[in-house]
Amino acid sequence: MGHLISAAVTIVLGVALAGAYFYAANKILDIIWPPRGPALQAARNQKISATIRPWLFLGPAMLFLGLYLVYPVVDSIRLSFFGRDGVNFVGFSNYVWAANDQQFRESIFNNILWLIVVPAFSTAFGLVIAYLTDRIWWGNIAKSMVFMPMAISFIGASVIWKFIYDYRGADSPQIGLLNAIVQLFGGTPQAWITVPFWNNFFLMVILVWIQTGFAMVILSAALRGVPEETIEAATIDGAKGRHIFFYIMVPQIWPTIAVVWTTITITVLKVFDIVIAMTNGQWNTQVLANMMYDWMFRGGGDFGRGATIAVVIMLAVVPIMVWNIRRLNAEQAEH
């Protein structure tokens, strides 16, 4: 309870501090370079203020971004060339270690699987569900239900799905939904998450379950943006529902599909909670993010190898980052 009070105090203090900073900074600016007095002086003062003011507004944000994101990125790259304690320069030996490490290779393989399967299925399901729900009167309720897992933590979702995958000996009643269904159809119950290779897919299901709602919401808005006339024209020309969907609507929303796909890709690259909760990387389910966490604390922490794995994740993100920035620039140029 005590720290809840300190949290409340922090909120009040934080907001007050932020408010006071901006107010005071602004006041000080006005005092040093008052926008009054002789016309020439005032004009010059105003110009100086106008040059400084944006940086006062941006100051706190830049401080945070610098300390919590920019500096760590640089430092992680630096640390990836150092030993476990971050003191001894070791050149590329962390990368050489990674390239030869069995678990690292397994993680890369699994990450690639995740990167293909999760964005593909989430986007495809999202698109189909968006299309179908736009066609029925209770579509919004249905959308809400599919969207709901977005609010659930990865770890909560892991508990939910671990319960579904639960396995009991073949002669006792199955309390996991999946095994109960398998049994109903005459199959043999399995401990699903311990079956190498295929268990990866059982883990991916969880992320697809969560991300489909996101894809659906965005793609639904995009589908609604497809001009009515195009669809009407196609209908008059005799196109059927399925054809309209695949040949008229989908091509028009390609840019949005790409955005959804890349956004989910970023999420997939960072997937950690699901793996640590379901298998902790056992039974050949290791992924980079979980391996990185593992090395960060293993035996007191190997910062060099941990940072190396982080850099590998970062490298995978860079193309998307560049693409996003290009898109931004194109957009800015339009305005």
Add this chain to the structure above:
Amino acid sequence: MARMRRRKGVWGKYMVHLSVVLIVVVWTVPTFGILVSSFRGKDEISVSGWWTALTTSEHNVIGRAKSPSDAVEQDGKYVISGNLLNGKGYVTAFGVRIINPTEFKAGDTAELPGGGGTLTINRDGSYRLVSDTPFEGSTGRRIYYTAALPPSFTLANYEKVLTSEGIGQSFLNSLTVAVPATVIPILIAAYAAYALAWMRFPGRALLLAVIVGLLVVPLQMSLIPLLKLYNGIGDIFGVPAKTYLGIWLAHTGFGLPLAIYLLRNYIAGLPTEIMESARVDGATDFEIFVRIVLPLSVPALASFAIFQFLWVWNDLLVAIVFLGNTEQQLVLTGRLRELLGSRGGDWEILTTSAFVSILVPLIVFFSLQRYLVRGLLAGSVKGG
């Protein structure tokens, strides 16, 4: 021909409804499963699937009759009577041998093996052991029976996880982390967003590009350097490295790119005329921001606040790196992970804990869904 086409149209419509129903079922059943399970007793969860919770379930039970000393003499016979059930459910079958526990139907009279008398068990659970000779031994006879129990629900799991499993404390810890970590970034981001949207200064485009770039930087890149930094600060000043202040600031830093990006997009879209006329009236940037921009941006602020709150509440990685795992610092996600390790098969604990942990996000989600959708659209659909 026309009629055929219409019939196909109706059928297609019907198929759409049907497939959406199927999708909704697939998407909600998993969560529904833990909700139902969280209200079931430990014994019920471990012997039957949660989908049977609403039906009467049959259990094979080994009971024990009262001890021979409770026997009474009636009409020259020795009788032990009592009830196996406490008024809950009914008996469907019973047996006198362990190898055949459902040999007799309720109401039948069975010969005890070895000629020791007879046993009758009625549907209501009342039983009667009758023998010509006195019963021997000190403990009661074993009775095998099948009981059909009506569905029963309990709040005991919630009571247990909130108190003895520490979920209650973790709930407060999560709240402690999430609320300041949601509020602090908003003001900082709003000022920066205003500057990026409406002020002219050299390097603006570059700064915006940097922020868009930072949007996708994996958290993993920040962990080790910041952990080193926090440990260093802790050592130098002799303070603990894992503090609430530390995690609030960390979440603020990690949340800022999205906050600035979302708010900038929104603020840049505000009508130019309002800004211009305010400026003509002699308002400074500070005044414009506080009096005009901030009030007009409430929808965008709300969108970001919801994102950030859900993200912080649901975060596991930042919490386990920057907070300790003591009773006073373990958040819900961290606790859930520990329970998965220590209480692996105790589904009554796990399902209940999981449900408590997703309760707040679900409430936020269902009550503020509109803002969430708006924020998602503003944050992702660009250029398209």
